Amino acid sequence: LFKQSLNLNFILFLNFSDVFIYIMATKNVNWTYGEFLSENVPELKVWQCHEVVKLLHEQNTLPFIARYRQQNIGNIDVSVLRQCFMLYEKAKKIDKTVGSAVKSLQEKHKGDQATSASLIDELKSAKSIEDVNLVKSKCGVHSKLTSYEQAIEAGLKEPAIFIMNSGKPVDLLKYTSSNFPNKLSVKEGIIDIIAKEIWMQDETQNFIKELLSQKDANVRVEVKRIAKRRSLVNSKDAKMKNSENFAAYFDFCKYLKAIKAHQILAINRGVSCAFLKKIITLPLKWKAQFVTVCQEKLRKGKKAISEIERNAIEKCFSEIADKYLCRYLWYSALSFSINFKLFRVDVNNATRVAEMEALECFSRNLKDMLLVKPLKGCSILGIDPGFSAGCKYAMISSTGDVIDTGKIFLRNPSQKENQALMKKLCNLMVQARCENIAIGNGTGSQQAQQLISDLIKSNFFAPLSVKFCIVSEAGSSQYSISKVGCDDLPGLDPIYRSAVSIARRVLDPLSEYIKIDPKHVGIGMYQHDLAKTELAAVRDSVFEECVSFVGVNLNTCSSQLLQHVSGLGKQKAEAIIKHRAKLGQFRNRKQLLQINGIGQHVYKMCCGFLRIYATELNEQRQIGTSNKKDSKYMDIDALDATSIHPETYEIVDKLLNHLKLSRMDLLRAEARDAVVRFGKNEENLAKFSGNYHVDMDTLNFIISNIEKYGNDDIRDDFNGWTFIESVNTFDNLSVGSVLIGTVRNIATFGAFVDIGVGVDGMLNSNAIEGIPLHINQQVRVSVCKIDEERKRISLRLVHTFQSTI
Incomplete structure (x- = not known):
């Protein structure tokens, strides 16, 4: 039945008692997406892969699956789920590419059904874009003719095949034409055809695959400095204009297997900036083995091979195999098309591996940064340091509203004017009872820290106990002039928006960082060199995961935050905000269904991640008290403040009825305690589960959420901000100094630690191997080298303070 259905583009469901078999068949490929996942994620069982594909094909989002469908997929970790999602998207792309290639092939081979059927079968078996392009190269599915295709059109395939089969010479003048006017050009055309025929033979392809599978092959990579560098007209990045950033690679030579991911990305950037040139040398034995394999194939059935065939073998290696192998080993599935003059091949590997590591590194760091514990319930002063234009400051309330803005100056602080400005700032902090200062880490940060530290020591802010923390101001300048910044703070001078952003990053990192382009947040490694679409996909996935799992207050959230909730997007988020502005606060989740564009499926995806807190509403009308016809849309529901999904509200009602409670009773601590006590009694729980046919996982999830009612922010268990009262300086550092620092960025080559001296120190990867570190985590380090x-500092890890991420 499955084989018969391959051309029907359908989904087949088979239910046998508790066994659920899911098969997804398409008209383009002869494998299922579940099989594709299973081959690429070996830690998952086949049934888990098929179930994940089923849920994804039903357009369930990753956060929804991770939180509400774990019992269906066998409790898969979120990081593995994200990998499955990326592979699912990759499978869809391959599927689509195969369909397009099949269509092109059918048009090109209308008169040769046998060849067409054979190639189509190969295409449908392809499981990578590279495999698809390799088959396409066999049938010449390209608009511009290669020299091989020109030779074919000139009728040179017949003599080429004759020479391959017999080894005998042919009359070259007999095959001259306008494109091949003499014996030499005809000979070259025949050599081109034979070279490609050799390359496409199964024996040759199998041998190439054997070479590529040799993990211990000594492929040497040399990198040299380009003495006369061409100018980069469009380069605005200072790093791309300074050759010293690539000094480590001016005389670099290593075996490919020993080169780290960050080194591959650095070399690629150096080459693209015209500072470096790269030379890849294959093992000498590879060419000799290649020639032997090809000669044995051509020698079959004849006494010897001809000079033309020997030339074709040489050309096949030098102009196809050597380039293909080098690019395959260095580059990755970037659809890097090599035009070999003969034909095109897409290649991949080391660069792709490095880029995948960079994307994974970016993903981990972004998640850590977004989930930093917020500083709740207090006002914060944000300072954007500067010299000539002064330090801009912004005071924000506990809800993020701007209270006041102003400037103080680092130079000539004893002047009367600056003293007056400082006194004004002090009065402002006292009035707002603000004891927390967030200082940006840009130009002038060290001096600003010293100024605030001196003021604290002199009791300038008395009676307040003021302390400060250092905040990365990466991306704040771009935010201040962006459309998001203008919409967010329309009446505020752009020079103060950076200070507001710095303060809000401490108040609520998640809400603020989602406004910043991830390329500008200063985390990860070489993210500027990654494909925009892939970086955006990873960013959106992490945003959606973090925003959804933290939860969003439906009555106070911004459009920027709301659009990253599972199932929503920019358009639906804006529609929700407009509805709220027009009709007032949402009273329950069901009101979302009144908004155009939000149907049952979107509601199902998003509602569990949206919160409505009954205690914050202007009027508390309990369920069942409204007389209006649409009362179900007006009643307050205490469960809407939890992560419990409305699809399980009926189960909650049964549990509450069993305990003689109502939903609104959950607003009282005594009622919640009663539910928790019931949940701790395993006998009661098992009996309830059996009587009402509720699985234990769902029951435990419900009770856990009721226990955390009103206090379920997952960020409370994550790293928070480190506040200090004094400052270190670079000049005061010495080898052996032991300091407390904060991890700012993590890459494959090590971790950058802010030790409060204006320059981040480096913990080498060898020094932290096997030790999990996270963004904003506190560490004790000692200085090894200055x-x-x-202005570089090498550190040694002494102690890590507990991180619960």
Whole structure:
């Protein structure tokens, strides 16, 4: 039945008692997406892969699956789920590419059904874009003719095949034409055809695959400095204009298997900036083995091979195999098309592996940064340091509203004017009872820290106990002039928006960082060199996961935050905000269904991640008290403040009825305690589960959420901000100094630690191997080496403070 259905583009469901078999068949490929996932995620069982594909095909979002369908998929970790999602998207792309290639092939081979059927079968078996392009190269599905295709059109395939089969010479003048006017050009055309025929033979392809599978092959990579560098007209990045950033690679030589991911990305950037040139040398034995394999194939059935065939073998290796292998080993599935003059091949590997590591590194760091514990319930002063234009500051309330803005100056602080400005700031902090200052880490940060530290020591802010923390201001300048910044703070001078952003990053990192382009947040490694679409896909996935799992207050959230909730997007988020502005606060989740564009499926995806807190509403009308016809849309529901999905509200009602409670009773601590006590009694729980046919996982999830009612922010268990009252300086550092620092960024080559001296120190990857570190985590480090000229600090890890991420 499955084989018969391959051309029907349908989904087949088979239910046998408790066994659920899911098969997804398409008209383009002869494998299922579940099989594709299973081959690429070996830690999952086949049934888990098929179930994940089923849920994804039903357009369930990753956060929804991770939170509400774990019992269906066998409790898969979120990171593995994200990998499955990316593979599912990759399978869809391959499927679509195969369909397009099949259509092109059918048009090109209308008169040759046998060849067409054979190639179509190969295409439908392809499981990578590279495999698809390899088959396409066999049938010449390209608009511009290669030299091989020109030779074919000139009728040179017949003599080429004759020479391959017999080894005998042919009259070259007999095959001259306008494109091949003499014996030499005809000979070259025949060599091109034979070279490609050799390349496409099964024996040759199998041998190439054997070479590529040799993990211990000594493929040498040399990198040299380009003495006369061409100018980069469009380069605005200072790093791309300074050759010293690539000094480590001016005389670099390593075996490919020993090169780290960050080194591959650095070399690629150096080459693209015209500072470096790269030379890849294959093992000498590879060519000899290649020639032997090809000669044995051509020698079958004849005494010897001809000079033309020997030339074709040489050309096949030098102009096809050597380039293909080098690019395959260095580059990755970037659809890097090589035009070999003969034909095109797409290649991949080391660069792709490095880029996948960079994407994974970016993903981890972004998640850590977004889930930093917020500083709730207090006002914060944000300072954007600067010299000539002064330090801009912004005071925000506990809800993020701007209270006041102003400037103080680092130079000539004893002047009367600046003293008056400082006194004004002090009065403002006292009035707002603000004891927390967030200082940006940009130009002038060290001096600003010293100024605030001196003021604290002199009791300038008395009676307040003021302390400060250092905040990355990466992306704040771009935010201040962006459309998001203008919409967010329309009446505020752009020079103060950066200070507001710095303060809000401490108040609520998640809500603020989603407004910043991830390329500008200063995390990960070489993210500027990654494909925009892939970086955006990872960013959106992490945003959606973090925003959804933290939860969003439906009555106070911004459009920027809301659009990243599972199932929603920019358009639906804006529609929700407009509805709220027009009709007032949402009273329950069901009101979302009144909004155009939000149907049952979208509601199902998003509602569990949206919160409505009954205690914050202007009027508390309990369920069942409204006389209006649409009362179900007006009643307050205490469960809407939890992560419990409305699809399980009926189960909650049964549990509450069993305990003689109502939903609104959950607003009282005594009622919640009663539910928790019931949940701790395993005998009661098992009996209830059996009587009402409720699985234990769902029951435990419900009770856990009721226990955390009103206090379920997952960020409370994550790293928070580190506040200090004094400051270190670079000049005061010495080898052996032991300091407390904060991890700012993590890459494959190590971790950057802010030790409060204006320059982040480096913990080498060898020093932290096997030790999990996270963004904003506190660590105790000692100074190993100081490079005063280059302003670089090498650190050794002494102790890590507990991180619960």
